[in-house]
Amino acid sequence: MPAKLSVNLNAIAMLRNRRDLPWPSVTGLGRIAMAAGASGLTVHPRPDQRHVRFSDLAPIRALLDDEFPGAEFNMEGFPDEGFLSLVEAAQPDQVTLVPDDPTQATSDHGWDFEASRSVLETVVSRLKKGGFRVSLFSDGDASEDGLRIAREVGADRIELYTGPYGGCYDDPSEAARIVEQLGRTADFAAGLGLDVNAGHDLTVDNLPALAARIPALAEVSIGHALTAEALEYGMAEAVKRFRKACGQAV
Structure with missing residues (x-):
């Protein structure tokens, strides 16, 4: 079955936040993406x-x-008490834990599973008791021991950080090397019983090779x-292009 596409609304929210105005509408464009x-x-x-404001969470959930029962809401964040409280209020279907410093511009590395084991456990x-599916952000070359720890602490999934893959858009040989590394990591994780997500700098051009390898x-x-x-094609057409890149019938 082809990978599902979850549309991250942060870039839309960041554009909105340049002005003290309600447009572009985060929920409005989310609705178009879902449709x-x-x-x-x-x-x-x-x-x-x-990016996304705390006040956006309840309208997105609603x-x-x-309008789209059965669709999934995924919340990403560093698991401090503030984020966990937001999760418990918004009730997403999936929680993706990332090891971000609050000052980072964007996520740029996965968990050091061994060093963070106690915190993650x-x-x-706590999240599993709340009924949430839990995914842990993982480097594409995570060690086998690290992936075993991800499984042992109770995660359901890992999300492969694909930033380095996206960053070699002009180097086909390096892209091929990285996609194979991502594939090996995914293979090992799957063998442990972990499902595998992926994200960061994926495009309609580089996504098909990743989907084929995993x-x-x-x-x-x-x-x-x-x-x-x-911005170029409109939200609806952009979603269709990415769905096709995932291997979905459009």
Whole structure:
């Protein structure tokens, strides 16, 4: 089954936040994305609210509940108490834990699973008791021992950080090397019983090779490149282009 597409709304929110005005509408463009066949919506509410604001969370949850039942809401963030409280209020279907410093511009590395084991055990246990699916952000070359720890702390999935893959858009040989590394990591994770998501700098051009190498890829979360495509093609057409890149029938 082709990977599902979750549309990350952070870039849309960042554009809106340049003015003290309600447009572009985060929920409005989320609605268009869902109507065009996206499987869900993703947000990463950072503490400074420079992207999605805390006040966006309830309307996004309501949009999916009221108009697209069965679609998924994915919340990403560093698991401090503030983020966990937002999760418990918004009730997403999936929580993706990332090891971001609050001042980072964007996520740029996965968890050091061994060093963070104690923290992850506590947080994952809390989230699982709340009924949430938990995904852990992982480097594409994560060690086998690290992936075993991800499984042992109770994660359901990992999300492969694909930034380095996206960054070699002008180097086909390096892209091929990295996609094979991502594939090996996904293979090992799957063998442990972990489902595999992916995200960061995925495009309509580089996504097909990743999907071909990881045929069991469960979900891709895409914001920056999809928003850039939407500026050129419109949101609905951008979603269709990414769905096709995932291998979905459009």
